[in-house]
Amino acid sequence: MNPESAANARREVIAEFPVRYAETDAMAVVHHASYIVYFEEARCHYMREQGSEYALVEADGFRLPVTEVHVRYVGSLVYGDRVRVRTWIAENKSRKLTFAYEIMNDKDERVLVTGSTEHIWTDLNGRVTRAPERWQLK
Amino acid sequence: MNPESAANARREVIAEFPVRYAETDAMAVVHHASYIVYFEEARCHYMREQGSEYALVEADGFRLPVTEVHVRYVGSLVYGDRVRVRTWIAENKSRKLTFAYEIMNDKDERVLVTGSTEHIWTDLNGRVTRAPERWQLK
Amino acid sequence: MNPESAANARREVIAEFPVRYAETDAMAVVHHASYIVYFEEARCHYMREQGSEYALVEADGFRLPVTEVHVRYVGSLVYGDRVRVRTWIAENKSRKLTFAYEIMNDKDERVLVTGSTEHIWTDLNGRVTRAPERWQLK
Amino acid sequence: MNPESAANARREVIAEFPVRYAETDAMAVVHHASYIVYFEEARCHYMREQGSEYALVEADGFRLPVTEVHVRYVGSLVYGDRVRVRTWIAENKSRKLTFAYEIMNDKDERVLVTGSTEHIWTDLNGRVTRAPERWQLK
Numbered sequence: 352m353n354p355e356s357a358a359n360a361r362r363e364v365i366a367e368f369p370v371r372y373a374e375t376d377a378m379a380v381v382h383h384a385s386y387i388v389y390f391e392e393a394r395c396h397y398m399r400e401q402g403s404e405y406a407l408v409e410a411d412g413f414r415l416p417v418t419e420v421h422v423r424y425v426g427s428l429v430y431g432d433r434v435r436v437r438t439w440i441a442e443n444k445s446r447k448l449t450f451a452y453e454i455m456n457d458k459d460e461r462v463l464v465t466g467s468t469e470h471i472w473t474d475l476n477g478r479v480t481r482a483p484e485r486w487q488l489k
Numbered sequence: 490m491n492p493e494s495a496a497n498a499r500r501e502v503i504a505e506f507p508v509r510y511a512e513t514d515a516m517a518v519v520h521h522a523s524y525i526v527y528f529e530e531a532r533c534h535y536m537r538e539q540g541s542e543y544a545l546v547e548a549d550g551f552r553l554p555v556t557e558v559h560v561r562y563v564g565s566l567v568y569g570d571r572v573r574v575r576t577w578i579a580e581n582k583s584r585k586l587t588f589a590y591e592i593m594n595d596k597d598e599r600v601l602v603t604g605s606t607e608h609i610w611t612d613l614n615g616r617v618t619r620a621p622e623r624w625q626l627k
Numbered sequence: 628m629n630p631e632s633a634a635n636a637r638r639e640v641i642a643e644f645p646v647r648y649a650e651t652d653a654m655a656v657v658h659h660a661s662y663i664v665y666f667e668e669a670r671c672h673y674m675r676e677q678g679s680e681y682a683l684v685e686a687d688g689f690r691l692p693v694t695e696v697h698v699r700y701v702g703s704l705v706y707g708d709r710v711r712v713r714t715w716i717a718e719n720k721s722r723k724l725t726f727a728y729e730i731m732n733d734k735d736e737r738v739l740v741t742g743s744t745e746h747i748w749t750d751l752n753g754r755v756t757r758a759p760e761r762w763q764l765k
Numbered sequence: 766m767n768p769e770s771a772a773n774a775r776r777e778v779i780a781e782f783p784v785r786y787a788e789t790d791a792m793a794v795v796h797h798a799s800y801i802v803y804f805e806e807a808r809c810h811y812m813r814e815q816g817s818e819y820a821l822v823e824a825d826g827f828r829l830p831v832t833e834v835h836v837r838y839v840g841s842l843v844y845g846d847r848v849r850v851r852t853w854i855a856e857n858k859s860r861k862l863t864f865a866y867e868i869m870n871d872k873d874e875r876v877l878v879t880g881s882t883e884h885i886w887t888d889l890n891g892r893v894t895r896a897p898e899r900w901q902l903k
Contacts, residue, residue: 369533371533372658376652378828378830383830384649405510405568419837420836423833511790514790515790515843515844518791520787521693525660552654554654558659559697560695645809647802648809649802680845681844681845683845706823707818
């Protein structure tokens with residue numbers, strides 16, 4: 352497999368859902384903080400699709416809190432759009448996990464917002480742990 | 490058609506989507522204000538299903554602002570649940586519209602939260618108008 | 628004191644804070660769900676002013692979940708306004724508590740939004756209890 | 766003034782307000798997206814303190830949309846804390862502005878969350894403009 356197809360081989364999951372009116376602001380576009388919630392929803396969808404539903408991960412005694420967030424806003428979503436989030440794992444270490452995201456609407460393929468979130472694996476008391484064998488993400 | 494089956498004949502639309510972690514609170518259940526946003530999302534879904542997508546209604550010069558909200562909380566949704574909202578029109582007058590809602594999760598048919606929202610038809614300047622012919626809801 | 632002045636003697640607490648841009652929507656006014664959060668903030672302020680800070684109430688093993696919400700929207704707040712919420716206890720029973728609210732801005736005394744929230748006293752497992760002696764509200 | 770004291774001379778503004786229950790999540794801490802709203806509130810407070818209230822800036826035909834957000838989470842706020850945000854301008858160019866933030870609670874001086882937001886100056890149609898003379902920030 353050459354480097355290019357290796358890059359293409361990353362697992363990507365698309366989440367899609369409508370913009371909610373509550374998520375817009377007085378500039379008539381989606382408020383910038385709403386995209387962090389879109390990232391979260393897309394990440395949970397990614398995990399669900401992998402059989403690692405986050406509610407089960409927590410019930411099993413593990414957490415994956417956010418330690419860092421980066422977002423770049425190039426364009427905007429508006430009410431009436433459907434949010435499309437492409438999600439993949441940018442880095443997967445024994446104690447740390449990084450998700451990357453690209454947000455588009457349902458009208459064209461132009462990327463409007465990009466970002467990433469870093470996470471550490473912890474137990475329910477907040478102590479850093481190794482990624483649990485059972486909930487490995489790919 | 491007897492009155493009972495007339496009542497049963499009301500048009501109901503079900504919207505379904507996952508609880509977001511951001512919508513929960515420190516009691517480990519969905520925060521009570523999140524249900525108002527669920528109502529909104531369910532109402533917009535209802536309108537979309539009727540060919541009266543709210544974004545088009547606004548683009549056509551009309552608005553449907555909320556004038557009253559009632560909510561009763563009998564039980565709670567938690568993270569991991571899917572939200573199921575049953576929506577119907579409880580009252581439809583020339584200038585005023587009332588939606589009613591019942592919220593369940595995806596695990597059983599028990600109704601956890603009920604409520605209603607009242608709306609008036611206005612133009613873009615906030616003046617009360619008649620329900621626009623083109624965007625009649627049933 | 629006659630009954631009327633007794634009624635007038637109800638304890639009212641004013642909370643005041645700025646509208647946040649995130650709380651507005653594409654109609655360029657505060658989104659209707661944000662007022663439920665304003666009610667919550669005002670209620671917590673009321674309790675704090677009474678020496679019954681809700682964080683301490685919870686730490687002491689009690690909760691005061693919301694069982695009902697009513698809101699009427701007569702006017703709107705916009706970004707740039709300060710929110711002013713007048714809060715009082717409308718009903719105080721052994722197991723149930725009702726707060727009432729009036730929301731204004733800082734520019735005039737016109738009431739824009741009114742509402743109420745009903746609550747029950749529970750323990751941390753959600754079992755209904757009597758109002759704890761120590762956290763009596765007036 | 767030597768470079769070091771110049772650096773120390775940066776203008777800092779502290780905003781302080783209570784954590785709202787709605788901002789917490791099922792981990793019993795403030796949800797990570799809420800800090801982006803705290804940054805916004807702190808930034809608006811900074812501008813208000815400078816006589817450049819953002820509502821007036823918009824009324825004057827200018828906007829300052831967010832083009833980038835970075836957040837690092839080292840610790841957490843909980844319900845019962847007061848949020849303390851220290852805000853300063855990290856970079857101020859003719860078309861671009863960067864705010865930096867440190868978030869603490871009211872109990873000690875430990876920094877729990879740090880971050881920055883980048884902005885561009887635009888007119889009401891979204892065209893990039895020079896920073897308006899009248900609303901210069903320091």
